[in-house]
Amino acid sequence: MTIDPVKQADLRVALGERSYDIAIGPGLLSRPDAYAGAIHGRRVLIVTNDTVGPLYQQTVADALAAAHDVDVLALPDGEAHKTLGTLNLIFDRLLEGNYGRDACIVALGGGVIGDIAGFAAASYQRGIDFVQLPTTLLAQVDSSVGGKTGVNHALGKNMIGAFHQPTRVLIDVDVLETLPPREFAAGMAEVIKYGLIRDSDFFDWLEANMEAINAREPALLIEIIRRSCANKAEVVVADERETGQRALLNLGHTFGHALEAELGYGTWLHGEAVAAGMCMAADTARRIGWLDGAQVERIERVIAAAHLPTAPPAELESTRIRALMARDKKVKAGELRLVLMHDIGAAVVTGAHGEALDATLNHYFGH
Structure with missing residues (x-):
């Protein structure tokens, strides 16, 4: 197998009315056109964590600001927080903010954020749109694609969840520059x-x-x-x-x-x-x-x-x-x-x- 260097790659997940695009390349988080067509309503809630948020949430908010009303919720970082209790923090924000069925959740983070934000999107008012912005290699190559969402239980991993496909996956390879070596290696397993x-x-x-x-x-x-x-x-x-x-x-x-x-x-x-x-x-x-x-x-x-x-x-x-x-x-x-x-x-x-x-x-x- 040989490769020809490319600056961007695009794929299509063909699932009928649930089909969506995957864009892979540098600088995607900051490009307003990269989100066009993936977010249908006016209101957007960026769900991130307190590690990734300070690095990229303003970039994403700025890219969305011209076309959307944007709010940000930063959750605690780590697999230990992939729980029903943390999920409820998302529901609290959505309900307190009177978000409607036309709202969109933007999941900015690794696999934990993608899974828990996706599950919130699958469950809130029986399903709203969400976009995946994976910031770890593992999330980019695995968990952000395919619509598996959920949380852990003390007796089993990912045992509570739903299938809910995103409307788009934007994989910005520039974020891998800040990814710690251990996290990069973990992504290579997948x-x-x-x-x-x-x-x-x-x-x-x-x-x-x-x-x-x-x-x-x-x-x-x-x-x-x-x-x-x-x-x-x-x-x-x-x-x-x-x-x-x-x-x-x-x-x-x-x-x-x-x-x-x-x-x-x-x-x-x-x-x-x-x-x-x-x-x-x-x-x-x-x-x-x-x-x-x-x-x-x-x-x-x-x-x-x-x-x-x-x-x-x-x-x-x-x-x-x-x-x-x-x-x-x-x-x-x-x-x-x-x-x-x-x-x-x-x-x-x-x-x-x-x-x-x-x-x-x-x-x-x-x-």
């Missing part, structure tokens, strides 16, 4: 995931270019975001509400969500937990006989090159992780299902393969 589940050419390219990607070369950033969003858009269009192949996007997530819940939300970043989870999924597939040892080592090597963990904390207990995995959204008729790889670039949703899974958990954890 990028690598696309290569593992359905795009082996992309995985090969990531393997060959990881050093330059880590250096955040602009043309490479646009390409990894474009390729990731294109992969996700194809899956979402084929299975919007995750009744079939969209579950493939959860490679590593069943393990990873259990790790996040057990460690406490925010202790490990989502991408860090997914990275370790993908290595655990690869180990399980090896024990079944689907992957060989060389493939597992290659997967671990690429994940490590992205400055991500290849194993979970060993001090956790396998029985606890197994119990948390049993609450996963992919459980069907009481049976845990996993996303596992037959090959690099070829994943399937399958039963838990209990003996192989138990062997993997016992390998990584105490009993």
